[in-house]
Amino acid sequence: MAVYSIVKIGDPVLRERAQEVKEVNDTIKKLLKNMADTMYDAKGVGLAAPQIGVSKRVIVVDVGEGLVELVNPEIIELSDETEIDIEGCLSIPGVQGEVERAKRIRVKGLDGDGNNVIINAEDFFARALQHEIDHLDGVLFVDKVKRFVD
Ligand code: CO
Numbered sequence: 001m002a003v004y005s006i007v008k009i010g011d012p013v014l015r016e017r018a019q020e021v022k023e024v025n026d027t028i029k030k031l032l033k034n035m036a037d038t039m040y041d042a043k044g045v046g047l048a049a050p051q052i053g054v055s056k057r058v059i060v061v062d063v064g065e066g067l068v069e070l071v072n073p074e075i076i077e078l079s080d081e082t083e084i085d086i087e088g089c090l091s092i093p094g095v096q097g098e099v100e101r102a103k104r105i106r107v108k109g110l111d112g113d114g115n116n117v118i119i120n121a122e123d124f125f126a127r128a129l130q131h132e133i134d135h136l137d138g139v140l141f142v143d144k145v146k147r148f149v150d
Contacts, residue, residue, distance in 0.1 A: 002034040003041045004052035009092045011053070015138040018048075018055045021071045024114030028058065032069045032112050035060045044090045046128045048135030051091050059132040063125045070119070073109035073133050078102040083123070086149055087131060087141045097145035101127045 007013055021028055031054065039047040039060055049058040061068045081103040088096045104122040107129055111117045121129050131141055 001037045004034060004038045006042060006090050007051050007053050013050050013053050013055055014091060014140065016055050017138055018050050018057045018136040020057050024071055024110055028071060029112060031058060032060060036067055042090050046132040048132045050135055057136045061128045061132055063128050069112040071110040073107050075105050075133060076108050077106035079104040085127060089141055092142060097148040099141050099144050100146060101130045105129060
């Protein structure tokens, strides 16, 4: 198990557009494994590679329904229906706020074996995916927050 240190807000890597992954090779598989270890160690529900200082389009999410690994994730459908709920971020310790997100999304990408996958997500799973995919475009939840909460 390898746990990376998590990059905090203010580090420019969090504001970059992360690079597409060309091939899900052993380096990417190791990155996914170590990102999952880091996420679980930090008791997070999602982690994007820029948060460990790696500017690649790689995310992991686990909202309690098992680990989801995605490479080059892309949202291909968003519901018009939205939901407002509270988010936090491992890169922004101690801050929480209400963010409006699409209630349902469809995401395409590659899984940890490099296979094409399509994921239909709703509610909190959809929220976590939207939050992590935002990280790949240098967007943080505080950019979208409607109201900070204590
Ligand atoms: Co985050």
